[in-house]
Amino acid sequence: MAEIETEALIIGAGPAGLFAAFELGMVGVRSHVIDILPRAGGQCMELYPDKPIFDIPAHPRITGRELTERLVEQCAPFDPVFHLNEAAQTLERAGEGFIVSTASGKRFSAKVVVVAAGGGAIVPKRPPLKRLEEFEGKSVFYAVREKAPFAGRRVVVAGGGDSALDWAIELAPIAERLTLLHRREEFRAAPASVEKMRRMVEAGEMDFRLGQIAGLEGADGRLRAVRARHAGEAFDIPADMLLLFFGLAGRLGPLEKWGYEVKGGRIVVDTASFETSLPGVFAIGDVCLYPGKLKLILSGFHEAALMAQKAVRYVHPDRHHTFTHSTSSEIIAEKLRLGED
Amino acid sequence: MVKIIFVDPEGKRHEVEAEEGMTLMEAAVKNMVPGIEADCGGACACATCHVYVDPSWKEKMAELFERSEAEEDMLDFAFDVRENSRLSCQIKVTADMDGLVLEVPEQQG
Incomplete structure (x- = not known):
């Protein structure tokens, strides 16, 4: 396949990656941005789209979703090219x-390559169960692609x-x-869904068991039962298929082995330029690490x-490089004028 | 400084010096305690800073075992949730926690 050429490649379309596309645009550098998720926003969109964030300067209160939308709008004049669903x-x-x-x-x-991968690729959380790999993709799933199976x-x-x-x-x-297997009577799902589920349970259209998953029974990737535990008691639920929904977590994965210095799963940088050891x-x-580092969006x-x-x-x-403020930048003035046409 | 002891899944003890007012998660992350991932950075949005509080503290500090509704919701994302499960980002260090022992679960996610 032909190579896609770009001046800067940004890995990660979360707040840091999106703003990097803006800042690079301001100095006349064109960016392509890749992200493993199907949309921009990273953790802000995946983990807390509706939670208000209170420490974004000039935004006393903004949700992860709004912040993402505004960052996308802010970098848009520089035409970053997004490649989503790309790991x-x-x-x-x-x-x-x-x-x-x-x-x-x-x-x-x-x-240049800019790693703005946050906590890493956001992937479904996997429970610590013995032999889990044996069943994954065969009878244990983290999403439903099609209902037929x-x-x-x-x-x-x-x-x-x-x-x-x-x-x-x-x-x-x-x-x-x-x-449905869940550890408590309360659900954080939308009340209407909980209501519907309870009606279905009452009508005998599905079962609800209180408990936490503790093991898998079966052979050759084929599940026979799900072992669960509740209040100190273990029980088996006969099953052919298991769907696990325990949210998402970050995994740096292959990015950890790109040759730069990594400490505790984070990339060591120089604080004058945010360059890695490469x-x-x-x-x-x-994703970056330096003395005093705070995991804040504003950082x-x-x-x-x-x-x-x-x-x-x-x-x-x-090129001759001089630092320009956005208020007097010819680049942004030109870009925004183009945007008004 | 308040001494906090994190016991990792292999049974290794990590003694850290925490400042009053910081969260137990921050104390763990600052000292690179293995197993406290804290993906969301303390927003109570990921449940990757799950710990088990030493049950012997129940009498001395019952509030160490009290979970808010938001925390309870997030614990749905954790594995092997027990009575003494807490998210360490939701506990602020106080002077009377000196010597507190927290067990880190086998896996955060």
Whole structure:
């Protein structure tokens, strides 16, 4: 496949990555942005889209969703190109720049790489169960791609949030038997879904068991029962399929082995430029580590600004670099005028 | 300074010096205690800073075992939730916690 050429490649479309596209744009550097998720916003969108954030300067209160929307709007004049659902895998040096390839096989050729991967790729949480790998993708799943494989099967849905309840309600009518397994009587899912689930349980259309998942029974990837525990007692729920909905967590994964210095799962940077130990590769936001580092969105913004000042020297080494405020920047004035046409 | 002891899943003890007012999660992260991931940075939005509070503290400090509704909701994302489960980002360090022992679960997620 042909390489996609860019001046800067930003890994991660969370707040730090989005603002990096803006700051790079301000110094005349074009960006492509890749993210493993199907939309921009990172943790802000995945973990707390509706939670108010109180420490964004000039926004006394803003939700993760609003913040994301405004950051996308803010960098839009510089036309960053987004590649979503792309998981960065490898980084290789190539001449003056780098080649980054993704799990789907896309290859990016970039003069500088900015790792803004936050807590890493946001992936479903996996319970610490013995032999879990044996069943994953065969009879244990973290999402429903199509309903058909669940038809006529004994299905256990574990969890108490919206995904768990929505899928329990959706799959119960086609499953041979569906059991919802949750650790307490209360659910954090939408009240309407909880109400519906309770009505279905009362009508005998699905079962609800109080308990926490403790083990898997079966062989060759085929589940026979889900072992659960509640109030000190263990019990088995006969099952062919298990759906686990325990939220999401970050995994740095392959990015940990890109050759720069990593400490405790975070990338060590120089605080003058946010460059890693690999010249031309930068790290900003929650993923970077330096003395006094705070995992704050606003720290990511500051880090993006300083990164851009150094990154531009790799992208345009022959240019004269002077620092310009946005209020007097010709680049942004021109971009925003174009936007008004 | 308040001494807090985190016991990791392998049974290794990590003694950390925590400042009053910081959260137990911050004390753990600052000292790189393995197993406290704190993905969301303390927003009570990820349940990756789950700990078990030493049950022997129940008499001395019952409030150490009291979970808010938001915390209870987040614990739905944790594994092997027990009576003494807490999210360490939701507990502020006070002077009387000196010597507190917290067990880190096998896996946060």
